[in-house]
Amino acid sequence: MKLFTALVVVSVTVVSTANGRPVDDVTTAAARGDEKQLRNEQIAYLERFGHIKNKKIATNSIGEQFNDDEFTEGIKSLQKIAGLEPTGVLDEETEKLFTRPRCGMSDDNSESQPVGENDDGGKRRQKRYAATPYRWPSYVQSLLYSVDSTASFNLAPSTVSARIKEAFQEWQNVIPKNRLRISETSDSSRANLRVNFFTGSHGDCCPFDGPYGVLAHTFYPTNGQIHFDDEELWTDGASDPYQTQSRAIYFYQVALHELGHSLGLGHSSDPSAIMAPYYQYSSTAHLTDDDIRGVQAMYGAVSSPCSNGPCLNGATCIETGPSTYRCACKSFYTGTNCDTEISTSSTSTSTSTSTSTSTSTSRPTSTSTTKSTTTSQSTSTPTTATTTTTVAPVARSPCYSSPCHNGATCVNNGNSFICSCTAGYTGARCDTVNPCTSNPCQNGGLCTSNGNGFICSCRWPYNGTTCQHGGSLFKPRHGRVPRRRRN
Ligand SMILES: [Zn+2]
Numbered sequence: 221m222k223l224f225t226a227l228v229v230v231s232v233t234v235v236s237t238a239n240g241r242p243v244d245d246v247t248t249a250a251a252r253g254d255e256k257q258l259r260n261e262q263i264a265y266l267e268r269f270g271h272i273k274n275k276k277i278a279t280n281s282i283g284e285q286f287n288d289d290e291f292t293e294g295i296k297s298l299q300k301i302a303g304l305e306p307t308g309v310l311d312e313e314t315e316k317l318f319t320r321p322r323c324g325m326s327d328d329n330s331e332s333q334p335v336g337e338n339d340d341g342g343k344r345r346q347k348r349y350a351a352t353p354y355r356w357p358s359y360v361q362s363l364l365y366s367v368d369s370t371a372s373f374n375l376a377p378s379t380v381s382a383r384i385k386e387a388f389q390e391w392q393n394v395i396p397k398n399r400l401r402i403s404e405t406s407d408s409s410r411a412n413l414r415v416n417f418f419t420g421s422h423g424d425c426c427p428f429d430g431p432y433g434v435l436a437h438t439f440y441p442t443n444g445q446i447h448f449d450d451e452e453l454w455t456d457g458a459s460d461p462y463q464t465q466s467r468a469i470y471f472y473q474v475a476l477h478e479l480g481h482s483l484g485l486g487h488s489s490d491p492s493a494i495m496a497p498y499y500q501y502s503s504t505a506h507l508t509d510d511d512i513r514g515v516q517a518m519y520g521a522v523s524s525p526c527s528n529g530p531c532l533n534g535a536t537c538i539e540t541g542p543s544t545y546r547c548a549c550k551s552f553y554t555g556t557n558c559d560t561e562i563s564t565s566s567t568s569t570s571t572s573t574s575t576s577t578s579t580s581t582s583r584p585t586s587t588s589t590t591k592s593t594t595t596s597q598s599t600s601t602p603t604t605a606t607t608t609t610t611v612a613p614v615a616r617s618p619c620y621s622s623p624c625h626n627g628a629t630c631v632n633n634g635n636s637f638i639c640s641c642t643a644g645y646t647g648a649r650c651d652t653v654n655p656c657t658s659n660p661c662q663n664g665g666l667c668t669s670n671g672n673g674f675i676c677s678c679r680w681p682y683n684g685t686t687c688q689h690g691g692s693l694f695k696p697r698h699g700r701v702p703r704r705r706r707n
């Protein structure tokens with residue numbers, strides 16, 4: 221961590237212009253009965269988060285000196301980014317913003333690169349996202365990240381790593397891999413993006429402020445430092461017993477947001493977007509259409525679920541929906557992506573599972589089947605100690621909900637599962653009768669189920685859909701090629 225400090229100081233000088241950097245910590249504008257003091261804190265807040273452009277107004281605004289018009293404009297700007305009606309009136313809802321937990325990055329997206337409004341089937345949608353000028357240049361096609369430190373409270377290191385990985389995957393799903401391929405490295409010296417947890421002053425521009433207030437900040441590309449406030453009560457979402465605590469912060473949700481900055485996205489004025497600056501707990505936090513349009517404005521769209529070439533070994537990719545695909549494997553290959561070679565000694569009881577998987581714009585569901593909540597080490601929490609009956613979270617494997625049918629065995633495959641079907645069934649969950657059961661391939665052909673159909677891999681010299689043609693009858697004799705009968 222000490223070594224890292226020096227690095228940040230150097231990096232900060234590179235990005236310390238305009239909104240290419242996080243802003244200071246939040247000073248809570250707690251009402252102290254001192255209206256002047258409160259107003260000054262509000263002005264300081266507006267300036268920090270980029271809502272007062274004329275810094276002179278803010279810095280000179282001791283007592284009566286502040287400019288009312290400038291303040292009103294600042295409030296309007298703040299209301300806009302928070303998705304409120306920009307009235308400029310400091311009403312109750314607006315006042316609450318000053319104490320709400322949020323991201324430490326500036327809301328000033330004025331330097332964001334103008335990107336065309338996306339045409340949405342003739343219906344113009346308002347652009348809420350902000351694609352900043354800070355993005356990974358085209359020569360950077362492989363983006364490596366490393367998790368250098370993890371949370372001190374509640375979340376186990378393995379949980380932090382797993383959620384970071386899932387969050388990067390969620391962004392990767394909507395970015396063409398041939399433009400930007402994100403992967404993890406254990407060698408942080410090679411990483412473009414580095415995740416760390418810090419408390420208070422930690423060697424960069426912007427000290428953290430303890431629980432609540434600012435939760436995290438991230439330096440835009442190509443800096444790539446992603447910092448989480450280690451004094452927050454980070455939780456693993458709905459399954460985490462600490463989630464019910466008043467100042468619980470769902471780590472995955474904030475991580476998704478910060479990784480958006482690490483790719484170059486600014487704050488969105490769509491309050492439901494992941495890139496909205498204010499934290500509002502959502503147990504089902506995932507990228508929204510606004511976030512996806514934002515990142516795709518910078519890196520291009522994943523045009524179809526097949527555009528990333530997910531099917532291997534010569535397989536054909538078939539779109540089965542706007543975000544799902546199925547790989548039609550060539551003979552002797554199986555698996556979702558046709559990446560598994562069928563052993564030539566195997567018999568025709570194939571357990572192929574060439575079915576649709578999620579790619580592209582599909583989002584992971586929030587069901588805990590995909591989350592292996594390993595542990596929640598209940599150490600002391602950063603908030604004032606509360607007597608909590610710590611319920612040990614149940615480690616649930618993807619197989620927990622018994623997703624495989626008809627007697628199939630569920631195999632835990634990291635974040636997902638593979639059903640190993642019994643003879644007679646096929647499909648991702650083994651609920652399709654395997655067309656190979658009736659052994660449609662003749663003359664010793666090998667039957668492979670292929671989604672709803674089958675493919676016969678014929679033995680030489682047989683051919684035809686069920687290997688019904690060929691054999692000695694059609695072997696060329698005396699140089700004559702026999703006429704083929706129709707099926
Ligand atoms: Zn942010």
Ligand SMILES: [Zn+2]
Nearest residue numbers: 422424426447
């Ligand atoms: Zn920092």
